[in-house]
Each structure stands twice: as C-alpha cells, then as structure tokens.
Amino acid sequence: MNLLYHPAGADDALRAAMTELAVGRWMSMRGLLVETGSNWPLRSFRTRVLGIMAAGSDVVEAWLAEEPDSYDAQVMQARVSVERALRARRQQHASAGRLEQRARVLAASVSQHDWRDPVPWLCLLTLAQLDAGQVWREHRVRAAEPMLPAGPWGLLCEVHRRDPFSREAYHRMVQFLLARRVAEAGALAEVMDFSRWAASWAAEGSPLLLLPLYSLAEQFRRRGGRWRPATWRLQWAEEPTIGYTLRAYEGWFRKADSGLRSVSDLNHLACALWAGHKLVQAAEVFDAMGPYAAWEPWASVQDYGDQQDAAKALFLRARSESYTARSHARHRGPVAGQQTRPSA
Known part of the structure; x- marks a missing residue:
C-alpha cells in the first residue's frame, strides 16, 4: 500500500476543492463550505487547510471581488490573512507587523457577522502566538486554573462556547505557550501542565x-x-x-x-x-x-x-x-x- 501524504487526509471533498484551488478556481471551495454548514469541527479543519493553501495566491481575493457580501469568502479572507502573517513572522519579513494587524482587524470584523461560527475566533487565537511578549491585553487574561499562566483564555472561551473541545483551539493554545517562553526551559513544563489539564476534563471521544x-x-x-x-x-x-x-x-x-x-x-x-x-x-x-x-x-x-x-x-x-x-x-x-x- 502506497503512503499518501496530503493535508486533506481522507477528506475527498476537501482534496477536490484543493485541486481546483491550485489552478485558481474558487467555486469548489465555496460549494464545500456551504456543504459543511454548521459542522464546526469539520468547518474549522477545512477552512484552516484551505487558508494555508490559498495564502500563496489571490484566489480568495478573486472570490471576494465576485461576491463581496459572501460570509464564507470573508471568513476565508481572515484565514488567509492569518496564514500570511504567520509566514511573514517566521521569515522575519519587514511586513510582518502590518500583516498581523490586518489579520487581526479582518478576524475581529468577521466575528461580528455570525455569532455561532468559531472560525473567526480561531483566527484571533492563532494570532496570539505572534504576541510572545503579551502586549495585547486579551493575551494576558488570568487563567481559571492556578497552575496555568496568563494567556488568551478569553479567546479560547469564545471558541469553546461555539465548538466545545475544539481541537484546533487547544492546539493553538499550545503554540501560544511555546511562543511565549520560546527561550525558557519552563515553556515545556507549561505545555505539559496545560495538556494534562485539558485532557483531564475532556469528554469521551474528544x-x-x-x-x-x-x-x-x-x-x-x-x-x-x-x-x-x-x-x-x-x-x-x-x-x-x-x-x-x-x-x-x-x-x-x-x-x-x-x-x-x-x-x-x-x-x-x-x-x-x-x-x-x-x-x-x-x-x-x-x-x-x-x-x-x-x-x-x-x-x-x-x-x-x-x-x-x-x-x-x-x-x-x-x-x-x-x-x-x-x-x-x-x-x-x-x-x-x-x-x-x-x-x-
């Protein structure tokens, strides 16, 4: 059996949309998100994978130009903007700060359009890892659990309200904790404490x-x-x-x-x-x-x-x-x- 390494995994519908996306077509992406509906775990996964792939092109911008009032297109614009900000920071590009601010504004704006959708809040939580110094107040909220450090707990709570036990949200918290103390030995201990805490109250099947x-x-x-x-x-x-x-x-x-x-x-x-x-x-x-x-x-x-x-x-x-x-x-x-x- 040949091994297949693909970000879509066994999600055939997502893989098909990605194939279309690779040649600059966005209609399959739009149809996929309509089909996904309010299956929030699946929507979170699909928008994340599509956002990573679309960040290197102007496909989402083309979609928005055709359908400027499309909520899904606006969500994908936020996903793409977050991914571009992450890449710019990793590459230490001069535009990193500007791209981070743009992504934050887009995610905050789209979060006002559909209160049920966790994806805009996932975008904001993802950006927290870029604020290693915890300059933003929303990234230094006191944790309810005393052994855990201050962080973007309010953003995590917003996601959890909409999609309880969101896989992506808790992995984003891990990324934040690692970025917060990237040069300190205590970072790994914090990550382990957080992971044990999350697993200790996670529901069956989570x-x-x-x-x-x-x-x-x-x-x-x-x-x-x-x-x-x-x-x-x-x-x-x-x-x-x-x-x-x-x-x-x-x-x-x-x-x-x-x-x-x-x-x-x-x-x-x-x-x-x-x-x-x-x-x-x-x-x-x-x-x-x-x-x-x-x-x-x-x-x-x-x-x-x-x-x-x-x-x-x-x-x-x-x-x-x-x-x-x-x-x-x-x-x-x-x-x-x-x-x-x-x-x-």
Whole structure:
C-alpha cells in the first residue's frame, strides 16, 4: 500500500476543492463550505487547510471581488490573512507587523457577522502566538486554573462556547505557550501542565485526550532533536506516559466519530502505542489510517538519514511490527489476545 501524504487526509471533498484551488478556481471551495454548514469541527479543519493553501495566491481575493457580501469568502479572507502573517513572522519579513494587524482587524470584523461560527475566533487565537511578549491585553487574561499562566483564555472561551473541545483551539493554545517562553526551559513544563489539564476534563471521544501525546513528542523534539532508540521507547512504555496513551486509545479512538479523526491524531496515537509496546492496539489504529500518513511524529523520532525518508521508513517499520504482533496474538488464541488489550 502506497503512503499518501496530503493535508486533506481522507477528506475527498476537501482534496477536490484543493485541486481546483491550485489552478485558481474558487467555486469548489465555496460549494464545500456551504456543504459543511454548521459542522464546526469539520468547518474549522477545512477552512484552516484551505487558508494555508490559498495564502500563496489571490484566489480568495478573486472570490471576494465576485461576491463581496459572501460570509464564507470573508471568513476565508481572515484565514488567509492569518496564514500570511504567520509566514511573514517566521521569515522575519519587514511586513510582518502590518500583516498581523490586518489579520487581526479582518478576524475581529468577521466575528461580528455570525455569532455561532468559531472560525473567526480561531483566527484571533492563532494570532496570539505572534504576541510572545503579551502586549495585547486579551493575551494576558488570568487563567481559571492556578497552575496555568496568563494567556488568551478569553479567546479560547469564545471558541469553546461555539465548538466545545475544539481541537484546533487547544492546539493553538499550545503554540501560544511555546511562543511565549520560546527561550525558557519552563515553556515545556507549561505545555505539559496545560495538556494534562485539558485532557483531564475532556469528554469521551474528544481529540483533546491526545494533547499529552503531542506535548511529550514536543519535549523529545526540543530536548536534543532526535530520540535515541536505546532509551526513548522505554519512556513511552512507563507511567504516566502509557496511561495517557491508553486513555487516548480507549476514550478517543474507540469512541470518536471516525469521520472526524484527523490523520495527525491517528499518527501520534499509533506512534505512541507502538513505542509503548501496545502493538495490537497500534495495528488497529494503522488500519483506521488506510493509506494516509503524516510526517510527524515519525520525522522527529528517527536517528539518521534524510528526515522524510527516515520518517517513512520508521512508519513502515512500526506498522509492520504492529501487524505481525496482531497476527501472532490471533494465532495464540482469544485468551492470549485478550492479554494484549489495555486494562480498563
């Protein structure tokens, strides 16, 4: 089975709209957003992916010129503006400040048009990571949880009111925390505290149950760049890490709507299960992926060679080992197979 690396993952309708977008056509994007309607998790995902792709062209501007009163076109303009501001900051471009201000104004404006839609608030929350010094008052709101630092909690609350347990919103908070203390060791501790807190009250089926796995992967990535085979799998097999992994497997993977499971989340869970020697469960997650894969976290857990080639090799190794373990468990019979399942 050939691996497919595509930001749309298994979302065929999104992939088709992106194909049209690549050649400068916006009608499919408009139709896709109408079809998505008020499915807020799906709308958040699709507008984010489309915004990243459209940021390098004038397709959204062309759409707005044809339909200046289109709310969806205005939302996509906000998404595109945010992505351009992020890119300008990463490239340390002289226009970064101007683009950030433009994106903030557009997102705030469009947020007034449909109070139900979380996407404009996601745009504002995304921009918070550019304010590492927390100059803006809305980025230094006191947290309700004493152990967590001040931050854009009001913006997070606005998203949560509209789309409870929004996957993107909580990942944006992680990005803010990392940017806020990018040069300080305490940043990773804050991210871990936040991830544990979010996962502790997340509902069954919520992708927030995977946040600790993302934070742990970030810790390994920032503390030396590569995980060493002799030690890193031991850490994933021990408590509390294996506990987070199994809770994500039981509480998210087995209970979430399969149509809303992101390729990134599936890859992080499969990697964590494989690393923690829960191979039968990992095989089930690999099944759910089908041919779709993501570079992370595999690109950050290899020791040698080209990053993408090594990431693909490690993915294939983990999948093969997981399938082999499941086959052996089946041959040993139901009792042996049950022993490989996580405890309740």
